[in-house]
Amino acid sequence: MALWLTLMSAAQAHEVFPTIIDMEQDGSSLKFEMGVGVGANLESFVAGIDLATVTDTDNAAEAADYDSLRAMPPDEFEEAFRAFWPEMAERMVIAFDDGDGLSIQVTPELTDVMIPEVGDVEVLRASTASFTVEIPEGFEAVQVGWDPAFGAMVLRQQGVEAPYSGNLAGGEVSDPIALAGGSQLGNFATFLDYIPAGFDHIIPKGLDHILFVLGLFFLSTRFGALLWQVSAFTLAHTITLALAAQGIVNIPGNIVEPLIALSIVYVAFENIYTDGLSPWRPFVIFGFGLLHGLGFASVLAEYGLPDDTFLAALIGFNIGVEVGQLAVIAVAFLIVKMAIDQDRLGTANKLVSALFLAGAIVVMGSIIFLAESPAYGDLLPLIVMVSILMGFTAASLATARYDSYREMVAIPSSILIAIVAAYWCFERVFL
Numbered sequence: 410m411a412l413w414l415t416l417m418s419a420a421q422a423h424e425v426f427p428t429i430i431d432m433e434q435d436g437s438s439l440k441f442e443m444g445v446g447v448g449a450n451l452e453s454f455v456a457g458i459d460l461a462t463v464t465d466t467d468n469a470a471e472a473a474d475y476d477s478l479r480a481m482p483p484d485e486f487e488e489a490f491r492a493f494w495p496e497m498a499e500r501m502v503i504a505f506d507d508g509d510g511l512s513i514q515v516t517p518e519l520t521d522v523m524i525p526e527v528g529d530v531e532v533l534r535a536s537t538a539s540f541t542v543e544i545p546e547g548f549e550a551v552q553v554g555w556d557p558a559f560g561a562m563v564l565r566q567q568g569v570e571a572p573y574s575g576n577l578a579g580g581e582v583s584d585p586i587a588l589a590g591g592s593q594l595g596n597f598a599t600f601l602d603y604i605p606a607g608f609d610h611i612i613p614k615g616l617d618h619i620l621f622v623l624g625l626f627f628l629s630t631r632f633g634a635l636l637w638q639v640s641a642f643t644l645a646h647t648i649t650l651a652l653a654a655q656g657i658v659n660i661p662g663n664i665v666e667p668l669i670a671l672s673i674v675y676v677a678f679e680n681i682y683t684d685g686l687s688p689w690r691p692f693v694i695f696g697f698g699l700l701h702g703l704g705f706a707s708v709l710a711e712y713g714l715p716d717d718t719f720l721a722a723l724i725g726f727n728i729g730v731e732v733g734q735l736a737v738i739a740v741a742f743l744i745v746k747m748a749i750d751q752d753r754l755g756t757a758n759k760l761v762s763a764l765f766l767a768g769a770i771v772v773m774g775s776i777i778f779l780a781e782s783p784a785y786g787d788l789l790p791l792i793v794m795v796s797i798l799m800g801f802t803a804a805s806l807a808t809a810r811y812d813s814y815r816e817m818v819a820i821p822s823s824i825l826i827a828i829v830a831a832y833w834c835f836e837r838v839f840l
Contacts, residue, residue: 424614425453425464426533427561427576427712432553433568434588439503439551440541441517445565447710448535451524452478452486453560455493460560461579464614464787479534483524490538494519498540500556505548506585512552515542549589554582563712566592574715576602596721603712603722607729610708612736613787617669617833618701619794620826622734624676625694626741627819630749634686638694639734645698646705647727653706654714654723665703667837672697673830680823684815705730744798745818748805752814762806769799798822 428449431442443449453466456475463469478486504514517540524536544551553564557580564583566572569590575583586592594602611618625638652658676697679687705726714722747765751758773796779785798818805817 425450425460425466425560426708427563428559429563429565429712430553431565431567432551432586433566434544437544437546438541439544439588440520440539442537442539444535444537448525448533449537450533451490451522451536451538452534454497455486455489457558459558461557464609468785468787476530479530480527483526486536487522487524490522490524490536491519497559500559502552502554502582503542504552504582505545506550506552507548508550513545513548515545517542544588550585550587550592552582552585553577554580556580565715566590571717574599574718576606576712593717594715596718599715599718600721600725603725604729604732606709606712607726607731608733608736609729610705611730611733613791615733616790617673617830618704618730618734619737620830621669621673621676621697621701622737623741624673624680624823624826626738627823628676628680628683629686630742630745635738637691638686639738641691641694642698642701643727643731645695646702646730649699649702650705650709650727651723653703654709654719658703660703662704662707663837665700665707667834668700669697669704670830670834670837672700674827674834677823677827677830681820681827740795741798744795745802745805745814748802748814748818751806752811755809755811757809758806762803765799765803765806769796769803772796772799797825 426447428443429445429447431445433440444451450466452475453460455478456466456469456471458466458469458471458475466472466475469475478489481489498516498519501517502514503517504512506512519538519540521539522536523538525534528534553562554577555562560579562577562579563575564577565574566586569588571591571593573583573586573592573594575594577583584592622639622642625642626635629635629638649658653660675693679690679693709723709726712722712726747758747761772792776785776789776792779788779792782788801818801821805813808817
């Protein structure tokens with residue numbers, strides 16, 4: 410339990426988001442501003458963290474260096490970033506295209522850096538950096554990208570009609586972007602672009618949403634009951650996600666995040682103390698869905714939604730979220746299916762129970778072999794969850810009586826979920 414609390418809490422601390430970069434032509438120069446609005450995590454670049462392989466800076470081998478940089482006064486860190494800039498510039502791709510197959514790559518020049526005061530070191534420092542390149546004469550398009558280790562980039566063209574706006578994975582280079590405008594992605598391309606962002610926010614980043622969905626699953630594994638619960642939750646978070654993304658609703662994260670944790674506690678408690686779906690369950694799930702939508706919106710804001718294809722991006726992100734949630738339910742169902750079947754028969758299957766217990770041990774043991782993997786820290790909470798659920802399933806399969814699934818899997822899992830979520834609520838309010 411202590412291990413799970415530690416892992417689940419740590420995985421929320423320094424989440425990695427894409428870097429937003431605005432690009433605009435100014436005469437013969439092309440200017441870039443990195444960290445528009447939400448700020449750029451410049452400390453992660455200087456520390457050398459491979460943002461393509463981690464979802465949280467606490468899980469990186471360079472976490473101690475990152476924390477040290479994050480605590481530096483603005484002037485000291487600015488000096489460190491300027492010293493690092495030549496290396497970063499060499500690892501960027503800014504290539505101009507003349508339309509006839511000729512391409513010229515140029516190295517950007519740093520023009521300005523703004524580093525805020527230290528503040529809460531557990532929160533991203535909203536730094537910005539500006540750089541520029543000279544446009545070679547006769548070239549009318551540009552391609553932009555950077556080293557995979559710098560992570561994802563949201564590139565937004567400014568000052569033209571039909572501007573380009575794209576969500577580029579680490580190491581991905583944009584298609585040629587017309588400097589005069591007209592390279593805006595269509596609705597379908599934008600839709601496809603934002604599906605992975607939504608999925609990624611559930612697996613592996615959305616541990617609180619994973620626990621909530623598992624809470625819905627454990628009360629009733631019947632397809633019909635699960636379908637209307639997930640549908641009510643989906644409808645609700647779609648509403649608030651759209652309203653918040655458009656700025657119509659804006660509730661601070663320090664209010665929303667503890668309430669999300671409390672919603673998980675409530676669902677887990679209801680699983681423990683009720684035998685079936687209550688009449689008020691649909692309204693409760695809908696209300697909690699509204700809360701979770703506000704949480705999704707805070708993440709979506711980090712991606713800088715394009716104005717002209719806003720709806721397509723919103724729908725794509727939402728579908729990615731739903732696919733992630735369904736994946737969680739599917740994995741949970743596959744693990745506990747045999748326990749549910751044996752529960753209905755009222756019999757035990759000790760051979761299969763032993764196999765599940767051995768599987769739980771193997772899954773937990775995989776932590777040792779993954780210790781050197783860059784994604785090690787991001788996988789730990791998921792590995793622990795799977796191994797615990799397999800262990801509970803093993804206990805249920807070894808019990809020769811009816812209702813063993815509820816007593817040996819659903820209730821113990823809900824107790825653990827309630828404890829973790831209650832700790833999150835305390836942590837988000839007081840720590």
